[in-house]
Amino acid sequence: MKKQSGGGKGRGSADDSDLDHEIWRHTAATIEPLKRAKARFHPASDALKAGGKAVGASRPKVSTEPERPPAKPRSAHAHPEISRPKPSPAKAPDLALFDRNSVRKLRGGRTEIEARVDLHGMRQDEAHVALRSFLFSCQRRGLRFVLVITGKGKTNGKAPSEEGYGERERGVLKRNVPRWLDEPELRAIVVSFTVAAIQHGGEGAMYVHLRSKNRV
Template identity: 45%
Template sequence: MTRRKLTADEVELWRKVAQKAERLHPEIPQAVHPTPLPKPKPKKNPKPRIDAFELGQTHRVKPSGNTLKPSVTEALRSAPVQMDVKAFNRMKRGKLKPEGKLDLHGMRVDTAHPALIRFILNAQAQGKRLVLVVTGKGKDRDEPGPIPTPRGVLRNQVPKWLSLHPLAQAVMQVSPAHISHGGDGAYYVYLRRTR
Protein backbone atom coordinates (compact mmCIF):
# COMPACT_ATOMS: atom_id res chain seq x y z
CA MET A 1 0.00 0.00 0.00
CA THR A 2 1.48 3.38 -1.02
CA ARG A 3 1.18 6.58 0.99
CA ARG A 4 -0.66 9.51 -0.49
CA LYS A 5 0.84 12.98 -0.54
CA LEU A 6 -0.53 15.72 1.69
CA THR A 7 -2.55 18.48 0.08
CA ALA A 8 -1.54 22.12 0.48
CA ASP A 9 -4.38 22.74 2.99
CA GLU A 10 -3.20 19.82 5.12
CA VAL A 11 0.40 21.11 5.10
CA GLU A 12 -0.76 24.62 6.15
CA LEU A 13 -2.90 23.20 8.96
CA TRP A 14 0.06 21.20 10.21
CA ARG A 15 2.29 24.26 10.32
CA LYS A 16 -0.26 26.17 12.41
CA VAL A 17 -0.51 23.31 14.90
CA ALA A 18 3.27 22.97 15.08
CA GLN A 19 3.75 26.70 15.84
CA LYS A 20 1.34 26.63 18.80
CA ALA A 21 2.79 23.45 20.32
CA GLU A 22 5.53 23.58 22.95
CA ARG A 23 8.72 21.84 22.08
CA LEU A 24 9.70 18.83 24.12
CA HIS A 25 13.44 19.59 23.83
CA PRO A 26 13.92 23.35 23.26
CA GLU A 27 17.74 23.07 23.38
CA ILE A 28 17.82 21.12 20.11
CA PRO A 29 17.70 23.47 17.10
CA GLN A 30 14.71 23.06 14.81
CA ALA A 31 14.89 23.03 11.08
CA VAL A 32 12.58 25.41 9.33
CA HIS A 33 11.13 22.87 7.01
CA PRO A 34 11.71 19.27 8.07
CA THR A 35 12.63 17.21 5.08
CA PRO A 36 10.53 14.12 4.68
CA LEU A 37 12.34 10.83 4.53
CA PRO A 38 12.73 9.44 1.03
CA LYS A 39 10.37 6.71 0.06
CA PRO A 40 12.04 3.32 0.61
CA LYS A 41 12.84 1.49 -2.56
CA PRO A 42 12.07 -2.19 -2.69
CA LYS A 43 15.18 -4.33 -2.64
CA LYS A 44 15.65 -6.82 -5.37
CA ASN A 45 16.26 -10.30 -4.04
CA PRO A 46 19.27 -11.87 -5.66
CA LYS A 47 18.61 -15.12 -7.47
CA PRO A 48 19.06 -18.01 -5.08
CA ARG A 49 22.13 -20.12 -5.73
CA ILE A 50 21.22 -23.70 -6.48
CA ASP A 51 23.62 -26.17 -4.94
CA ALA A 52 24.19 -29.64 -6.27
CA PHE A 53 21.23 -31.87 -5.45
CA GLU A 54 21.37 -35.55 -4.65
CA LEU A 55 18.32 -37.71 -4.67
CA GLY A 56 17.12 -38.31 -1.11
CA GLN A 57 19.48 -35.81 0.56
CA THR A 58 16.69 -34.28 2.64
CA HIS A 59 15.15 -37.61 3.61
CA ARG A 60 15.25 -38.17 7.34
CA VAL A 61 15.75 -41.69 8.51
CA LYS A 62 13.07 -42.58 11.00
CA PRO A 63 14.39 -44.28 14.08
CA SER A 64 13.33 -47.86 14.08
CA GLY A 65 10.77 -48.82 16.65
CA ASN A 66 11.41 -51.83 18.76
CA THR A 67 14.04 -53.98 17.16
CA LEU A 68 13.51 -57.35 18.70
CA LYS A 69 16.01 -60.15 18.62
CA PRO A 70 15.43 -62.24 15.49
CA SER A 71 13.73 -65.56 15.99
CA VAL A 72 15.85 -68.70 16.15
CA THR A 73 14.67 -69.76 12.70
CA GLU A 74 15.63 -66.40 11.16
CA ALA A 75 19.03 -66.49 12.89
CA LEU A 76 19.74 -69.99 11.56
CA ARG A 77 18.68 -69.03 8.03
CA SER A 78 21.06 -66.06 8.04
CA ALA A 79 23.98 -68.05 9.51
CA PRO A 80 26.93 -68.68 7.17
CA VAL A 81 27.09 -72.04 5.43
CA GLN A 82 29.77 -74.32 6.95
CA MET A 83 29.10 -77.39 4.83
CA ASP A 84 29.21 -78.09 1.08
CA VAL A 85 26.98 -75.53 -0.65
CA LYS A 86 25.44 -78.05 -3.08
CA ALA A 87 24.59 -80.43 -0.26
CA PHE A 88 23.23 -77.52 1.81
CA ASN A 89 20.92 -76.40 -1.01
CA ARG A 90 19.69 -79.97 -1.53
CA MET A 91 19.10 -80.28 2.21
CA LYS A 92 17.10 -77.02 2.33
CA ARG A 93 14.89 -78.23 -0.52
CA GLY A 94 14.22 -81.52 1.31
CA LYS A 95 16.10 -83.64 -1.27
CA LEU A 96 18.52 -85.18 1.28
CA LYS A 97 17.01 -87.90 3.42
CA PRO A 98 17.94 -87.76 7.13
CA GLU A 99 19.74 -90.88 8.36
CA GLY A 100 18.34 -90.63 11.87
CA LYS A 101 15.49 -88.92 13.71
CA LEU A 102 14.98 -87.79 17.31
CA ASP A 103 11.49 -86.74 18.37
CA LEU A 104 11.45 -84.47 21.42
CA HIS A 105 7.67 -83.90 21.40
CA GLY A 106 6.24 -83.86 24.90
CA MET A 107 9.63 -83.92 26.64
CA ARG A 108 10.62 -81.44 29.28
CA VAL A 109 13.87 -79.50 29.13
CA ASP A 110 15.57 -81.64 31.80
CA THR A 111 14.94 -84.87 29.85
CA ALA A 112 15.29 -83.45 26.31
CA HIS A 113 18.82 -82.08 26.76
CA PRO A 114 20.48 -85.40 27.78
CA ALA A 115 18.50 -87.24 25.09
CA LEU A 116 19.77 -84.80 22.46
CA ILE A 117 23.39 -85.15 23.60
CA ARG A 118 23.16 -88.96 23.55
CA PHE A 119 21.48 -89.03 20.12
CA ILE A 120 23.93 -86.63 18.40
CA LEU A 121 27.08 -88.27 19.79
CA ASN A 122 25.79 -91.78 18.93
CA ALA A 123 24.85 -90.67 15.40
CA GLN A 124 28.31 -89.23 14.85
CA ALA A 125 29.96 -92.37 16.21
CA GLN A 126 27.88 -94.47 13.75
CA GLY A 127 29.11 -92.32 10.83
CA LYS A 128 25.79 -90.59 10.09
CA ARG A 129 26.00 -87.17 8.45
CA LEU A 130 22.43 -85.79 8.44
CA VAL A 131 19.97 -86.27 11.29
CA LEU A 132 16.60 -84.70 12.02
CA VAL A 133 15.68 -83.34 15.46
CA VAL A 134 11.94 -82.73 15.85
CA THR A 135 11.08 -80.20 18.56
CA GLY A 136 7.55 -79.21 17.63
CA LYS A 137 6.41 -75.63 17.09
CA GLY A 138 5.34 -75.08 20.68
CA LYS A 139 2.13 -73.73 22.14
CA ASP A 140 0.96 -70.13 22.08
CA ARG A 141 1.07 -68.39 25.44
CA ASP A 142 -2.28 -67.78 27.09
CA GLU A 143 -1.39 -64.44 28.70
CA PRO A 144 0.06 -61.85 26.35
CA GLY A 145 2.31 -59.46 28.24
CA PRO A 146 4.68 -56.57 27.72
CA ILE A 147 7.69 -58.86 27.40
CA PRO A 148 7.62 -61.02 24.26
CA THR A 149 8.07 -64.69 25.08
CA PRO A 150 9.35 -67.03 22.40
CA ARG A 151 7.00 -69.73 21.23
CA GLY A 152 8.20 -73.24 21.98
CA VAL A 153 10.81 -73.79 24.68
CA LEU A 154 12.53 -76.75 23.00
CA ARG A 155 12.35 -75.08 19.61
CA ASN A 156 14.44 -72.20 21.00
CA GLN A 157 16.74 -74.26 23.22
CA VAL A 158 17.85 -77.00 20.80
CA PRO A 159 19.94 -74.69 18.51
CA LYS A 160 21.63 -73.24 21.60
CA TRP A 161 22.41 -76.70 22.97
CA LEU A 162 23.85 -77.73 19.61
CA SER A 163 26.29 -74.81 19.71
CA LEU A 164 27.56 -75.65 23.23
CA HIS A 165 30.00 -78.28 24.49
CA PRO A 166 29.96 -81.35 23.97
CA LEU A 167 27.81 -81.08 20.82
CA ALA A 168 29.64 -78.14 19.19
CA GLN A 169 32.55 -80.35 18.12
CA ALA A 170 30.16 -82.82 16.45
CA VAL A 171 27.79 -80.38 14.68
CA MET A 172 28.78 -78.68 11.44
CA GLN A 173 25.50 -77.01 10.41
CA VAL A 174 22.03 -76.52 11.89
CA SER A 175 19.18 -75.47 9.63
CA PRO A 176 15.38 -75.36 9.83
CA ALA A 177 13.87 -78.43 8.20
CA HIS A 178 11.99 -78.51 4.92
CA ILE A 179 8.19 -78.61 5.21
CA SER A 180 8.21 -82.29 4.20
CA HIS A 181 10.37 -83.08 7.26
CA GLY A 182 8.55 -80.91 9.81
CA GLY A 183 9.13 -77.31 8.72
CA ASP A 184 9.67 -74.85 11.56
CA GLY A 185 9.07 -77.58 14.14
CA ALA A 186 12.22 -79.53 13.22
CA TYR A 187 15.92 -78.97 12.54
CA TYR A 188 18.41 -80.59 10.20
CA VAL A 189 21.67 -81.28 12.01
CA TYR A 190 24.61 -81.94 9.68
CA LEU A 191 27.37 -83.75 11.56
CA ARG A 192 31.14 -83.72 11.12
CA ARG A 193 32.99 -86.91 10.16
CA THR A 194 34.80 -88.68 12.96
CA ARG A 195 38.54 -88.95 12.45
Protein backbone atom coordinates in the same frame (compact mmCIF):
# COMPACT_ATOMS: atom_id res chain seq x y z
CA MET B 1 169.42 -153.57 95.74
CA LYS B 2 169.89 -150.18 94.28
CA LYS B 3 166.94 -147.84 93.59
CA GLN B 4 166.21 -146.74 90.07
CA SER B 5 167.56 -143.36 89.22
CA GLY B 6 165.41 -140.40 88.20
CA GLY B 7 166.38 -141.01 84.59
CA GLY B 8 164.12 -144.11 84.46
CA LYS B 9 161.17 -142.18 85.62
CA GLY B 10 161.58 -139.61 82.90
CA ARG B 11 161.68 -142.31 80.23
CA GLY B 12 158.32 -143.67 81.29
CA SER B 13 156.68 -140.29 80.82
CA ALA B 14 158.04 -140.04 77.30
CA ASP B 15 156.64 -143.43 76.44
CA ASP B 16 153.15 -142.39 77.60
CA SER B 17 153.32 -139.26 75.48
CA ASP B 18 154.28 -141.24 72.40
CA LEU B 19 151.44 -143.62 73.03
CA ASP B 20 148.93 -140.71 73.22
CA HIS B 21 150.14 -139.29 69.95
CA GLU B 22 149.87 -142.69 68.32
CA ILE B 23 146.29 -143.09 69.51
CA TRP B 24 145.37 -139.59 68.24
CA ARG B 25 146.83 -140.23 64.81
CA HIS B 26 144.94 -143.46 64.54
CA THR B 27 141.71 -141.81 65.66
CA ALA B 28 142.12 -138.82 63.38
CA ALA B 29 142.75 -141.12 60.43
CA THR B 30 139.42 -142.90 61.00
CA ILE B 31 137.26 -139.77 61.55
CA GLU B 32 135.09 -138.67 58.60
CA PRO B 33 134.17 -134.94 58.37
CA LEU B 34 130.48 -134.10 58.92
CA LYS B 35 128.48 -132.89 55.90
CA ARG B 36 127.49 -129.27 56.14
CA ALA B 37 123.78 -128.66 55.89
CA LYS B 38 122.67 -126.39 53.07
CA ALA B 39 121.91 -122.89 54.20
CA ARG B 40 118.24 -122.11 54.28
CA PHE B 41 117.14 -119.27 51.96
CA HIS B 42 114.45 -116.83 52.95
CA PRO B 43 113.60 -113.92 50.62
CA ALA B 44 113.21 -111.64 53.57
CA SER B 45 116.79 -112.18 54.63
CA ASP B 46 118.30 -110.72 51.45
CA ALA B 47 115.77 -107.92 51.46
CA LEU B 48 116.62 -107.04 55.01
CA LYS B 49 120.28 -107.06 54.15
CA ALA B 50 119.73 -104.88 51.09
CA GLY B 51 117.30 -102.28 52.32
CA GLY B 52 115.89 -103.42 55.60
CA LYS B 53 112.45 -104.33 54.08
CA ALA B 54 111.06 -107.68 53.16
CA VAL B 55 110.23 -108.35 49.50
CA GLY B 56 106.54 -107.80 48.79
CA ALA B 57 105.94 -106.25 52.18
CA SER B 58 104.83 -102.66 51.89
CA ARG B 59 103.62 -100.34 54.54
CA PRO B 60 99.99 -99.19 54.18
CA LYS B 61 99.71 -95.67 52.86
CA VAL B 62 98.33 -93.28 55.41
CA SER B 63 96.03 -90.69 53.84
CA THR B 64 96.40 -87.21 55.21
CA GLU B 65 93.00 -86.10 53.84
CA PRO B 66 90.13 -86.09 56.33
CA GLU B 67 87.57 -88.82 55.86
CA ARG B 68 84.40 -87.71 54.08
CA PRO B 69 81.08 -88.70 55.58
CA PRO B 70 79.07 -91.18 53.47
CA ALA B 71 76.77 -89.55 50.96
CA LYS B 72 73.18 -89.37 52.07
CA PRO B 73 70.61 -91.08 49.85
CA ARG B 74 68.72 -88.65 47.69
CA SER B 75 65.24 -88.00 48.83
CA ALA B 76 62.41 -88.28 46.32
CA HIS B 77 61.43 -84.73 47.25
CA ALA B 78 64.96 -83.28 47.18
CA HIS B 79 64.91 -82.69 43.45
CA PRO B 80 61.31 -82.96 42.24
CA GLU B 81 60.89 -83.66 38.59
CA ILE B 82 59.79 -80.74 36.52
CA SER B 83 56.20 -81.41 35.65
CA ARG B 84 55.42 -80.85 32.04
CA PRO B 85 52.45 -78.64 31.35
CA LYS B 86 49.43 -80.65 30.42
CA PRO B 87 48.25 -80.02 26.89
CA SER B 88 45.15 -77.92 26.91
CA PRO B 89 42.13 -79.58 25.36
CA ALA B 90 41.48 -78.58 21.80
CA LYS B 91 38.96 -75.80 21.54
CA ALA B 92 35.75 -76.82 19.88
CA PRO B 93 35.31 -75.05 16.53
CA ASP B 94 32.52 -72.55 16.11
CA LEU B 95 29.36 -73.56 14.34
CA ALA B 96 29.42 -72.86 10.60
CA LEU B 97 26.71 -71.84 8.19
CA PHE B 98 24.88 -74.78 6.73
CA ASP B 99 26.08 -75.52 3.19
CA ARG B 100 23.47 -74.23 0.72
CA ASN B 101 23.98 -77.07 -1.71
CA SER B 102 23.44 -79.59 1.09
CA VAL B 103 20.26 -77.77 2.18
CA ARG B 104 18.81 -77.92 -1.34
CA LYS B 105 19.56 -81.61 -1.62
CA LEU B 106 17.97 -82.33 1.78
CA ARG B 107 14.86 -80.30 1.03
CA GLY B 108 14.55 -81.80 -2.43
CA GLY B 109 14.97 -85.34 -1.15
CA ARG B 110 18.20 -85.91 -3.08
CA THR B 111 20.13 -86.33 0.18
CA GLU B 112 18.71 -88.83 2.62
CA ILE B 113 18.00 -87.93 6.23
CA GLU B 114 19.86 -90.76 7.94
CA ALA B 115 18.23 -90.55 11.40
CA ARG B 116 15.75 -88.43 13.37
CA VAL B 117 14.77 -87.78 16.97
CA ASP B 118 11.42 -86.39 18.15
CA LEU B 119 11.58 -84.36 21.37
CA HIS B 120 7.78 -83.83 21.54
CA GLY B 121 6.37 -83.97 25.05
CA MET B 122 9.76 -84.08 26.79
CA ARG B 123 10.77 -81.79 29.62
CA GLN B 124 13.89 -79.69 29.18
CA ASP B 125 16.22 -81.96 31.15
CA GLU B 126 14.86 -85.06 29.40
CA ALA B 127 15.11 -83.41 25.98
CA HIS B 128 18.67 -82.24 26.66
CA VAL B 129 19.83 -85.75 27.58
CA ALA B 130 17.96 -87.30 24.64
CA LEU B 131 19.47 -84.83 22.17
CA ARG B 132 23.05 -85.40 23.35
CA SER B 133 22.66 -89.17 23.36
CA PHE B 134 21.12 -89.15 19.89
CA LEU B 135 23.79 -86.93 18.31
CA PHE B 136 26.77 -88.75 19.86
CA SER B 137 25.32 -92.10 18.80
CA CYS B 138 24.78 -90.91 15.22
CA GLN B 139 28.29 -89.46 15.04
CA ARG B 140 29.85 -92.74 16.24
CA ARG B 141 27.89 -94.55 13.53
CA GLY B 142 29.35 -92.26 10.90
CA LEU B 143 26.04 -90.51 10.02
CA ARG B 144 26.23 -87.02 8.55
CA PHE B 145 22.72 -85.52 8.16
CA VAL B 146 20.05 -86.04 10.84
CA LEU B 147 16.74 -84.37 11.76
CA VAL B 148 15.83 -83.01 15.21
CA ILE B 149 12.12 -82.33 15.76
CA THR B 150 11.31 -79.77 18.45
CA GLY B 151 7.75 -78.62 17.57
CA LYS B 152 6.73 -75.13 16.55
CA GLY B 153 5.70 -74.10 20.02
CA LYS B 154 2.43 -72.37 19.06
CA THR B 155 -0.33 -72.24 21.66
CA ASN B 156 -4.04 -72.34 20.90
CA GLY B 157 -4.75 -69.26 23.03
CA LYS B 158 -6.58 -71.24 25.71
CA ALA B 159 -5.77 -71.16 29.39
CA PRO B 160 -2.88 -73.38 30.45
CA SER B 161 -4.06 -76.95 30.83
CA GLU B 162 -2.61 -80.39 30.88
CA GLU B 163 -3.34 -80.73 27.16
CA GLY B 164 -1.63 -77.42 26.32
CA TYR B 165 1.46 -78.14 28.47
CA GLY B 166 3.19 -80.05 25.71
CA GLU B 167 2.78 -77.18 23.24
CA ARG B 168 4.33 -74.66 25.64
CA GLU B 169 7.18 -77.09 26.43
CA ARG B 170 7.90 -77.59 22.75
CA GLY B 171 8.12 -73.84 22.37
CA VAL B 172 10.85 -73.85 25.04
CA LEU B 173 12.66 -76.66 23.25
CA LYS B 174 12.54 -74.73 19.99
CA ARG B 175 14.50 -71.95 21.69
CA ASN B 176 16.82 -74.17 23.73
CA VAL B 177 17.92 -76.75 21.14
CA PRO B 178 20.01 -74.21 19.16
CA ARG B 179 21.62 -73.13 22.45
CA TRP B 180 22.40 -76.74 23.37
CA LEU B 181 23.92 -77.36 19.93
CA ASP B 182 26.30 -74.46 20.62
CA GLU B 183 27.71 -76.10 23.77
CA PRO B 184 31.44 -76.99 23.48
CA GLU B 185 30.89 -80.74 23.71
CA LEU B 186 28.29 -80.77 20.97
CA ARG B 187 30.21 -78.27 18.84
CA ALA B 188 32.97 -80.87 18.75
CA ILE B 189 30.73 -83.16 16.67
CA VAL B 190 28.28 -80.70 15.05
CA VAL B 191 29.27 -78.74 11.95
CA SER B 192 26.11 -76.71 11.55
CA PHE B 193 22.28 -76.75 11.68
CA THR B 194 19.42 -75.01 9.93
CA VAL B 195 15.62 -74.93 9.73
CA ALA B 196 14.11 -77.94 7.95
CA ALA B 197 11.82 -77.90 4.93
CA ILE B 198 8.07 -77.87 5.41
CA GLN B 199 7.72 -81.54 4.54
CA HIS B 200 10.21 -82.36 7.32
CA GLY B 201 8.57 -80.19 10.01
CA GLY B 202 9.38 -76.63 8.91
CA GLU B 203 10.12 -74.31 11.83
CA GLY B 204 9.45 -77.14 14.27
CA ALA B 205 12.44 -79.15 13.07
CA MET B 206 16.04 -78.63 11.98
CA TYR B 207 18.67 -80.36 9.93
CA VAL B 208 21.89 -81.10 11.78
CA HIS B 209 25.17 -81.71 9.94
CA LEU B 210 27.56 -83.96 11.95
CA ARG B 211 31.34 -84.12 11.65
CA SER B 212 33.08 -87.20 10.38
CA LYS B 213 34.09 -89.43 13.31
CA ASN B 214 37.65 -89.46 11.96
CA ARG B 215 37.94 -85.67 12.29
CA VAL B 216 36.91 -85.28 15.93
